[in-house]
Amino acid sequence: MNLSELKEKAIPDLNAIARDLGVQSFSGLRKQDLIFKILQAQAERDGLIYAEGVLEVLPDGFGFLRAPDYNYLPGPDDIYVSPSQIRRFDLRTGDTISGQVRPPKDSERYFALLKVEAINYETPEQAKEKILFDNLTPLYPQERLLLEHDSEDLSTRVMDLLTPIGKGQRGLIVAAPRTGKTMLLQAIANAIAKNHPEVYLIVLLIDERPEEVTDMQRSVRGEVISSTFDEPPARHIQVADMVIEKAKRLVEHKKDVVILLDSITRFSRAHNAVIPPSGKVLSGGLDANALQR
Template structure:
């Protein structure tokens, strides 16, 4: 517990005050003036309303010097939830000695002595009430909320997010403790697993671009009763780390095929699906949610190319971080049309299989190939319009080096089937 006085709060930076207000769930704190923000923090923590303190503050505003009695400021205790190394914000502390000011800075990383931290760690361990696993959502102040599989929401401190380099969509597990006074949610005591692996095994100091990439060799075992999806899985196989584009003219059924492919991919263990709807019709968004697929980003037709490219890049970065830590992410994008060949190739280039690591697979829709794809799935608008499925254009579809995914015999079987169906 860190004890703060009004003097400490008033001498803290505005960024530190905003961080405290965010931890205390103060609504609209960024719109408050410094004095109002200090008062609100004190009130929220039960430290305001002291007549002597209020009087001392009023005398200080008039330029008068507070007497010694009024300098005994009301103190507040701000709990730090669920961080084994602490997540409090540093505050500049002012002490009066012999009429002179002496300033000390709280440690920027830990904010307390090792002994205090050890005591707090033992307290957290004693309060542990069970373990939880769920998907992480980062908040604007750097902390996060973990939505457990049973629907429970658990607070994850900003220190844990930074230390473990967590990103939106990470699947995180660890022990929790019950809420303390004035806390709204249970807190994660420590991060034990990230995307199904031990936390200490997933940290990486190497940039994603510097990790060695290899050809995809692990087939995505897609199973579906939909004839077009089944044909895609057999005739144009996809692997972990593939970069694929579903192409075809207007009304060829690209969005429908991508959504049904996403449903099939959802049945494969160990994949983190990241659907991105960039410039779709409003009713198409409803189709995705009705199918149980929650898009990571959803932009309608009014979004411009810059907004769409930025949104896609943000989700690509999430996928890269998951892959760098040994996880497997699949980014499904509808659509890359309107971004230009250069932007489309840059997005597709992020897909890869990392040597001895994870993978980022990208499957996107576009009217024409962008270049650099490892798999092209071309749909035939005439077949789609007449409801003749599968609606693949076999002459324009294919996977580079399919033998790396299905072996020489599998590649020969695909070639034979294509010849018979052509």
């Protein structure tokens, strides 16, 4: 049984699996709690359980595999990773880990990682040859990202002509409110997914409305991570940090990554609300230290 496949299923499908496994009192449970019950029942039948997630290393030395499906929120179906495994494989926050897991013992609350089978989609032996992100050499873009993908969508064709972008480039969309910035991001994301399937695409939505998140998930063929406006600023920062760390780990393994952030204004406001005041205030009430990250 694969944990990642369970997280992609709808609640009715999970209820059917729980019923087949003989899980008691599964109706009315949250999705994460229901998956935890299913995993427990599968483990009692001596079945193998495989899981995949993005590692978040805590200050105490151990870590958990968080799920992109839940925007890296802590949950009961997270997978515990021991400090010895983190040291042995030189794991860091942002690593995508997959492997076999075991059920929790008497005094434990979480499933635990039993065997590491892949690190960032490579074998552990191949992962040892990576170069740390801080040791990589930054270069000007040398390979272009083609954005034209639909004859009816002229916006990406205009970008190809006037503002071409390449791999390794940073860009900023500056426009008045309600002028279609989000629609342009969707067009860029779909163009990259179609023209450059080798690129790992991440769309990061910070402080957006939930319905906009749903629309982006249905419109874009890529990983959509969000922190909606009803969540605290610290949560916005935690999600963004996980995304950037994941991107760094993938780049260390020689993979191309594109992050589309909406919006950097709200992201800076989240930092402004969390950091201690420095006494230097910029225009708009923004603290000078809020822009350092």
